[in-house]
């Protein structure tokens with residue numbers, strides 16, 4: 001194990017692996033001089049989890065052994081990052097202290113189930129589900145198949161989250177599931193946000209679908225407590241502070257999320273807890289040897305793999321310029337894509353930039369729910385994820 005690397009990448013998720021692949025293919029001199037620090041044994045295709053939760057994909061198809069996705073020419077240190085010192089340019093992980101010339105922070109986002117009283121201990125029984133943890137996703141579909149009456153309550157927190165529209169996907173697909181399977185259950189959607197979606201063009205369509213399907217939905221209602229054994233969810237109204245108890249047969253939780261706590265005190269985070277980078281170049285606002293992308297970064301877009309796909313090639317160009325002692329000149333415009341299934345088979349494909357201006361890839365109106373978009377997400381996206389994005393190709 002070398003003590004010093006030209007480039008160290010923290011995290012072997014979507015952003016870390018794709019960045020390593022891309023930079024190694026663009027600059028052959030970096031071979032064996034890129035280190036990825038990642039503790040887990042497996043890499044996950046997380047966008048597949050809501051599809052698993054609605055019975056449309058097999059859980060096993062969302063998981064691959066980490067060594068299978070590590071790019072050739074990169075070294076993998078299977079440890080947890082414990083400390084970063086951007087002044088000394090050092091990372092501590094397990095018994096190792098690694099020095100770097102350049103650093104990419106791709107540590108993803110933290111899931112805070114503990115912010116909801118009783119949530120963590122309730123997961124996996126009494127109908128309490130989540131699509132955000134691999135081990136729990138099968139329980140979502142299992143529960144859906146057994147609910148014959150009562151409320152299926154789907155929640156979304158006020159905080160920034162990854163997979164920004166996964167709750168809405170559950171709302172629409174589960175509504176169709178119960179109607180097709182003669183269940184008397186009702187869908188209840190509670191969101192801590194003040195609006196359904198931040199881009200009007202898509203928000204209008206989503207609201208139209210919610211109303212058409214007569215879904216009971218309310219904004220600014222944050223899940224604060226789960227009473228698993230009593231099958232009760234407690235929500236707090238974020239304007240009035242009033243609490244409401246909603247009984248459920250099934251509860252699907254998207255938990256509050258936050259930036260990488262391991263970096264607290266390192267000087268790398270902004271006051272909100274995200275890695276503080278320039279929104280366009282993705283170079284750190286203080287330390288010019290540090291870059292960040294994906295969920296851990298302060299980039300003010302919806303945190304999605306599709307955003308990483310846009311960010312990664314630009315970050316790599318800028319990083320190579322910095323390695324060459326030049327000023328980064330390439331700019332990310334905030335483009336991201338949010339696929340919102342409006343039933344089994346149709347999907348709205350919201351694509352927009354930092355200014356919330358739609359930036360659509362196809363010549364179709366992507367706010368119209370289309371079969372082709374659903375087929376793309378279900379069948380093409382996994383193939384493109386494993387075979388193109390993770391290999392640095394976009």
Ligand SMILES: Cc1cc2nc3c(=O)[nH]c(=O)nc-3n(C[C@H](O)[C@H](O)[C@H](O)COP(=O)(O)OP(=O)(O)OC[C@H]3O[C@@H](n4cnc5c(N)ncnc54)[C@H](O)[C@@H]3O)c2cc1C
Nearest residue numbers: 011013014015046047080081107108163294295304305306
């Ligand atoms: C339910 C769900 C649905 C989603 N739906 C979509 C979708 O439809 N479309 C879409 O584009 N995106 C979707 N996403 C979001 C997408 O998966 C993420 O935005 C994307 O994976 C971000 O990549 P990342 O590398 O920043 O984070 P991740 O891929 O999460 O990777 C972070 C990595 O950092 C590692 N790590 C964490 N802490 C440490 C540490 N201390 N030391 C070392 N390593 C560490 C983790 O183990 C992980 O491997 C969804 C996500 C979920 C969970």
